[in-house]
Amino acid sequence: MKPKTAIPTAVLAVGSLALTGCSGGDSGSDEPLESLDIMAPYFSEVPPEEDDPIDKALSEVAGLDLSVQWVPNSDYAAKTNTVLAGDDIPDVMVIGGKDQSFVQTAEAGGFWDLTEHLASGDYPNLVTENPEVQEASSVNGKVYGVYRARDVIRHSVIIRADWLENLGMDLPETTDDLYELARAFTEDDPDGNGENDTYGMINVEWPAAIGTNSPYDAIEVWHGAGNVWQEEGGELTPSFESDEWRQAVEYERDLVENGYLNPDYATMAPETWNEPFLNGEGGIIIDVQSRASELVKLFNEQDPENYDQYVALAGQLEGPNGTYAMPTAGYAGFLAIPRSGVQTEEQLDQVLTALDKLNSTEAQILLNNGIEGDNFTVEGEFAVNDPEKQDFTDQVTGAWAQLGTAVAGYNAYTIKPASEYDEELLQLRLDLQAEDLGNAVFNPAAALVSPTYTTSGSQLDTIIADARIQYIDGQIDDAGLQSAIDQWRSSGGGDVETEINDLYAELQ
Amino acid sequence: MTTVVEVEREAPDAQPPQAPARRRRFFNGVVRYRWLFFLMLPGLLYFALFRFWPMYGAQIAFKNYIPFLGIEDSEWVGLAHFQEFFTNPDFPRLLTNTLIVAALSLFIAFPLTIVLAVLLNELRLNILKRTVQTLVYIPHFLSWTVVVSLTALLFAIGDGPIWTLFNGLLGTDSNMMADPDWFRPLILMQMVWKDTGWGTIIFLAALAGVDQEQYQAAIIDGAGRWQRVWHITLPSIRPTIVVMLILQTGQILNTGFEQIYLMSNSLNRHVADVFDTYVYFTGIEQGAYSYSTTVGLFKALVGLVLIFGTNWLAKRFNQQGIF
Numbered sequence: 001m002k003p004k005t006a007i008p009t010a011v012l013a014v015g016s017l018a019l020t021g022c023s024g025g026d027s028g029s030d031e032p033l034e035s036l037d038i039m040a041p042y043f044s045e046v047p048p049e050e051d052d053p054i055d056k057a058l059s060e061v062a063g064l065d066l067s068v069q070w071v072p073n074s075d076y077a078a079k080t081n082t083v084l085a086g087d088d089i090p091d092v093m094v095i096g097g098k099d100q101s102f103v104q105t106a107e108a109g110g111f112w113d114l115t116e117h118l119a120s121g122d123y124p125n126l127v128t129e130n131p132e133v134q135e136a137s138s139v140n141g142k143v144y145g146v147y148r149a150r151d152v153i154r155h156s157v158i159i160r161a162d163w164l165e166n167l168g169m170d171l172p173e174t175t176d177d178l179y180e181l182a183r184a185f186t187e188d189d190p191d192g193n194g195e196n197d198t199y200g201m202i203n204v205e206w207p208a209a210i211g212t213n214s215p216y217d218a219i220e221v222w223h224g225a226g227n228v229w230q231e232e233g234g235e236l237t238p239s240f241e242s243d244e245w246r247q248a249v250e251y252e253r254d255l256v257e258n259g260y261l262n263p264d265y266a267t268m269a270p271e272t273w274n275e276p277f278l279n280g281e282g283g284i285i286i287d288v289q290s291r292a293s294e295l296v297k298l299f300n301e302q303d304p305e306n307y308d309q310y311v312a313l314a315g316q317l318e319g320p321n322g323t324y325a326m327p328t329a330g331y332a333g334f335l336a337i338p339r340s341g342v343q344t345e346e347q348l349d350q351v352l353t354a355l356d357k358l359n360s361t362e363a364q365i366l367l368n369n370g371i372e373g374d375n376f377t378v379e380g381e382f383a384v385n386d387p388e389k390q391d392f393t394d395q396v397t398g399a400w401a402q403l404g405t406a407v408a409g410y411n412a413y414t415i416k417p418a419s420e421y422d423e424e425l426l427q428l429r430l431d432l433q434a435e436d437l438g439n440a441v442f443n444p445a446a447a448l449v450s451p452t453y454t455t456s457g458s459q460l461d462t463i464i465a466d467a468r469i470q471y472i473d474g475q476i477d478d479a480g481l482q483s484a485i486d487q488w489r490s491s492g493g494g495d496v497e498t499e500i501n502d503l504y505a506e507l508q
Numbered sequence: 509m510t511t512v513v514e515v516e517r518e519a520p521d522a523q524p525p526q527a528p529a530r531r532r533r534f535f536n537g538v539v540r541y542r543w544l545f546f547l548m549l550p551g552l553l554y555f556a557l558f559r560f561w562p563m564y565g566a567q568i569a570f571k572n573y574i575p576f577l578g579i580e581d582s583e584w585v586g587l588a589h590f591q592e593f594f595t596n597p598d599f600p601r602l603l604t605n606t607l608i609v610a611a612l613s614l615f616i617a618f619p620l621t622i623v624l625a626v627l628l629n630e631l632r633l634n635i636l637k638r639t640v641q642t643l644v645y646i647p648h649f650l651s652w653t654v655v656v657s658l659t660a661l662l663f664a665i666g667d668g669p670i671w672t673l674f675n676g677l678l679g680t681d682s683n684m685m686a687d688p689d690w691f692r693p694l695i696l697m698q699m700v701w702k703d704t705g706w707g708t709i710i711f712l713a714a715l716a717g718v719d720q721e722q723y724q725a726a727i728i729d730g731a732g733r734w735q736r737v738w739h740i741t742l743p744s745i746r747p748t749i750v751v752m753l754i755l756q757t758g759q760i761l762n763t764g765f766e767q768i769y770l771m772s773n774s775l776n777r778h779v780a781d782v783f784d785t786y787v788y789f790t791g792i793e794q795g796a797y798s799y800s801t802t803v804g805l806f807k808a809l810v811g812l813v814l815i816f817g818t819n820w821l822a823k824r825f826n827q828q829g830i831f
Contacts, residue, residue, distance in 0.1 A: 081795040085575040101575065101795025110576030208774050263665045266775045267686045340576070458794050459598065462777070469774040475688070491597050 030343065033350050035065040037090040037341065039083060041076040044398025053374070054366055054400050061363045062354040070399060084110075089340040091351055094402060095145055096333045103454045105338075106144045112337045112348055115143040123356035128407045133330035136446035140503055145334030146355060149406045152327045152440060153316075153433040155218055158292045160283035161312035163190035163198075174318040175222055175251065178284070182260035185283040201255060202282035203265035204273050208465040209458065210240065211443065213328060215286035216252055216468065221441055223248035224321035229445040229500070234508075236445055236501050238493070240464055240485065244321055249481070253472045266469055274298060289313065289429045296425060300418075308421040315432040316439070325436035329446065335405060358403065361411040367404045368412035370396040382416030447507070450499035452492045460496065463488045569801040582798075589802040598786065606782040609768070610760040612696045618756055621704050622749060625711035626737055641712070644705025652766040655698055659771075660685055663694070686775040698767060714748040715741065750827045758815035761807045783807045 042048075047070030048055060059066045069090060071079045076094075081101045083089060095102050105111060115138070118126055126146055128134040137147040157172060159181070164171070167190050172178045182200025184190065190198055206214040211228035221227055225245035229236045239245055255261050262268060262282055274291070276282040278298055285291060292313045300307040316325040335355065342348050357363060369376050375389035375396070385393050404412075417423035453460070467484030470476045476484075489497075538545060564579075569589055571582040593599060624644070631637040647655070662670040665683040674680045684690040722740050731739065742749075765784040772780035783803055791800025819829040 078792045081792055081797075084795070085797060099795055101797070104574050104795070105576045108574045108576045110574075205773055208777065264683055264685070267660075267683060267773050455796060455799070459790070466774050466777050470778075473686075473775055475775070487597055 030347075033064060033091065033342070033347050035067050036062065036092065036351065036354055037067050037069065038092045038094075038335075038403065039069045039071065039080075039090040040094045040399075040402045041073040041096075042070045042399035042402060043073050044395045046395070048395055048399050053371055054396060057366050057371065058358065058363060058400075061360065061366070062357045064350065064354045068403075084338075089338045091341040092335050092337055092355070094148075094333055095336045098139060098449055098454075100454050100457075102336075103139055103449050106139055106142075106336075110339055111144045112339060112342065113142050113144060114146070114337070114352075115141075117348070117352060118143060118146070123352050125356045125359035125408050126352065126405070129409055130330060130407075132442070134407070136329060136443075137331045137334050138447050139449045141447060141507055145336035146359075146405045146407060147331035147334040148402075148404065149410065150328055150330060150332050151433065152330045153325060153436045154288040154290070154328050155213065155286065155316060155326050155436075156289045156292065156429075156432055157314040157317065158277075158285040158287065158289075158295065159312040159314060160185075160190070160277065160280075160310060162309050163283045164312060165309075166190050166192050171312060171314045172317060173314075175219065175320065178317055179251070179255065179260075182255055182284060183258070186258070186260045190283060191280050198280065199262055199282050200260040201284040201286070202262050202268075202273065202276045204268045204270040205266060206270075206465075208462045210461050210465050210468075213288075213326065216249075216472070218286050218316070218326045219252055220245055220248040221324050221326035222317050222319040223251070224319055224324055227326065227441045227443040229443055231444045234505070236497070236504050238497065240468075244319075246478075246481075247320065249468055249471055253474065256472050257474060266473060278302065289432070292429070293422070293425060296422065308419075311425075313425070313428055313432065316436045323439050324441045325439040327437075327440040327442060329443075335403075355405070359405050359408065364404060364406060364410065364412040367400045368397065376413075378413060379416055381413070383413035384416045445500050445504065448500050448503045450496050450503060452495040452499055456492045457496070460488055460491060460493050463491065463493075566801060566805055568798050569805045571798060573798040573801075575797070585798075589799050590806070592799065593802050593806065598781070601778065602781055602783055602786055605779060606761055606763055608692065609695060609763040609782060612692060613699055613763070614753075614756060614760065616696060617699045617704065618707075618753070620700055621707035622711055622745075624704055625708040625715060626741060628708060628712060629715045629741065630733070630737070641705075641708075644708070646705075647702045648706035650702065652702075652764065652770055655702055656767070656770040659694060659698060683775075685771075686773055688776045688779045691771065691776040691779050695767065695771060698771075699764070710752060711745060711748060714745040718744040747828050750822050751830055754815060754818045754822060754830050757818040758811050760814055761811050 048068070050067070055066055055068070077096055077099070080093065080096065081099075083093070084101050084105055102111075117123070118128070118134075121127060128147075130149070133149065133152075134143060134147060135141070137143065137145065157178065159171065163185060164181075167184055167188055169181060169184060170177075172181050185198055185200040187196075189196070201215075203215055206212065206216070211217060220239065223244045225242050225248055226239035228239055230239045230242055256265065262276060273285065273287070274295055277285055277295060292311050295311050296307060299310045303310075337348065337351055342351050358367070365372065369383045370389075370393055372378060374386075375392045376383045376385045378384075414426075417426050463484055467476065467481055471481045568579060568582065570584060570586060571579070572585045572588075573579065573582045628637060628641060631640070662668050663684045665671055665685070671680075671684060674684070682690070684694065718741060722744075723736055726736050726740055761783055763782045763784060765788065768780055768782055769785050769788065772785065784807075787800045787803050787807075790796045790803070819831065822829045
């Protein structure tokens with residue numbers, strides 16, 4: 001090519017790039033939708049391709065051609081914010097949480113208010129079986145999305161069973177038992193090798209926020225500090241202002257001070273959480289029950305003979321002030337419908353009809369299990385995965401499952417436990433869930449979104465979360481902790497408290 | 509290449525300006541050097557698109573920007589976001605942290621670059637000089653993610669080699685990756701390790717231009733190595749140092765975002781947070797677009813003031829500024 005033409009072409013290419021960048025956004029029209037553009041996070045190694053068999057099958061079920069924009073989960077929050085600020089907005093978005101850009105956009109009318117549509121019963125699969133959870137996912141009572149249902153109780157205490165056995169100790173029932181256990185696992189040579197090479201509890205770096213189901217949050221709930229907010233006589237106060245909260249962080253600090261926690265508890269990467277447990281460095285993890293099953297699987301690879309001897313599971317613990325259990329929010333984000341792409345009631349009806357169908361039993365199986373007869377077969381009430389198609393199954397559970405809402409109940413198959421022991425473990429998990437559910441302490445302000453919290457909530461949360469960990473680490477003392485709480489109050493926390501209480505009174 | 513030479517030859521012929529003649533001359537020039545202008549076009553477009561056009565969006569610092577409403581229709585709020593920022597308790601902390609990191613880079617990392625360049629220049633064996641030069645450039649090409657991962661491994665509490673060394677020598681037993689007192693030393697070490705070598709390039713180029721006869725004259729006069737470095741080498745590259753210093757000052761608030769973002773955690777955040785990480789945290793992660801634009805705008809303003817200030821100072825001390 002002659003340079004004469006080459007340069008202008010390059011210039012044109014750059015120019016047109018800029019133009020598409022600035023204009024665009026004309027996707028909205030009154031015509032019926034021909035395809036359903038969805039933005040969703042994925043956890044699998046690679047996202048599904050456009051010609052994925054699940055995509056085809058789901059498109060048939062939904063009656064609309066699905067086109068999913070997959071975003072790696074680690075980038076999802078940032079990506080959501082940039083997409084909302086851009087022009088190319090999908091028809092359905094998985095919204096991770098009620099953060100500023102979402103709430104402001106929703107309140108400015110950027111998302112459809114689905115409260116009445118969902119309550120109408122026109123979409124039977126979208127009628128919630130847990131109205132409290134739907135309420136909690138709302139913005140001050142307005143439901144902007146179909147929430148993605150999750151188990152309400154997921155947390156438990158995971159313990160090295162062989163260490164318990166070696167020391168002749170029982171499963172912990174109270175926080176004092178846990179403390180004693182952490183001490184014994186550190187000091188009494190639980191692995192019997194004659195060396196002082198173990199510690200009790202394993203913690204990892206946690207995002208600087210409060211009420212995010214961290215081990216610290218769990219211990220605080222067990223102490224009776226409430227769940228983020230506490231209600232007393234119709235008044236809401238932040239749980240970190242309670243005496244029980246102080247008691248709990250003192251407990252946490254003592255664990256650290258005595259070396260009952262891993263020394264890098266504040267910086268250890270969360271993805272390496274299992275390693276010290278597997279290697280026999282630490283023996284207690286406070287986390288979701290599914291981690292116990294994960295650990296059992298890993299022990300099975302390490303020691304197939306005795307793999308059932310390593311993991312013990314205890315339910316949530318009784319605290320010094322009573323018995324309380326930490327629930328999850330009951331949902332993990334929701335599927336919201338932006339108005340930019342879906343402009344008319346008719347189009348909205350189309351989208352909701354499709355979402356309704358995507359929540360049918362048939363679609364749930366596609367989303368969570370895959371394709372029957374291809375990557376899994378059904379045995380009784382269980383699904384059995386084909387080991388040769390494991391990559392495909394992982395992609396289904398790591399990506400497609402993210403579109404599942406299951407608000408009207410989870411109807412897909414459970415994976416068949418590999419052995420009797422696994423089946424027992426599954427049953428134990430269900431029993432512990434049932435037991436803890438009765439003691440669950442819910443966040444009374446879950447549905448409330450205060451304007452100040454919307455604009456500066458994460459800075460406020462960071463103040464408390466950072467002060468908490470500095471206190472636990474011994475960097476600051478009681479006075480330092482108090483001054484952080486005072487700073488929270490003066491930086492807008494006080495306004496948040498007033499606004500939350502006003503909203504709370506309104507919604508009662 | 510030939511066209512460029514032509515330009516230089518034409519220029520001195522320029523006649524004293526007369527309005528119409530000058531215009532004609534201008535157009536003649538444009539037609540004559542059209543291909544040079546064409547070559548300039550992508551550069552101009554780059555600046556127009558990626559430097560000037562985005563400034564249109566800077567107005568959201570004065571608005572309550574909601575993406576759904578768009579830039580035009582979002583409500584004007586005047587200086588509310590600036591007021592919020594300056595009265596925020598985060599502000600003094602961010603400013604202090606940013607200035608400290610900037611000072612470390614300006615007063616320690618920057619002089620080290622000059623020292624290394626002079627040291628390299630003093631090497632007599634060319635092969636050794638080249639090899640060392642190449643070796644010290646390498647870290648520049650590693651991404652911060654890699655550098656931070658390496659640091660995490662080397663300084664891991666309990667079994668990291670450097671942690672063990674410090675533990676043995678100084679008796680430090682804290683988790684250095686989380687200890688706020690160690691944050692700045694670590695940041696500085698990483699900066700020096702990664703970019704000192706790369707920074708020598710410009711100084712080495714300047715050093716190559718130093719008149720060799722002066723050295724010979726100095727040797728005859730009996731000057732030692734130190735005296736030659738002090739009285740010939742450094743004064744010869746002084747203009748380069750000043751220009752680099754001015755450019756560096758303009759960048760002063762651009763404390764490496766990636767490095768600091770990756771190195772910060774709950775325990776050291778109060779010394780780690782700088783303007784750049786704050787903008788990312790509030791703007792991208794939290795979606796406070798207007799507020800974070802305010803912070804970014806403020807940062808740019810300080811950078812502008814600094815660059816003019818240093819330039820002015822440089823001129824006062826009879827040095828060549830950059831404009």
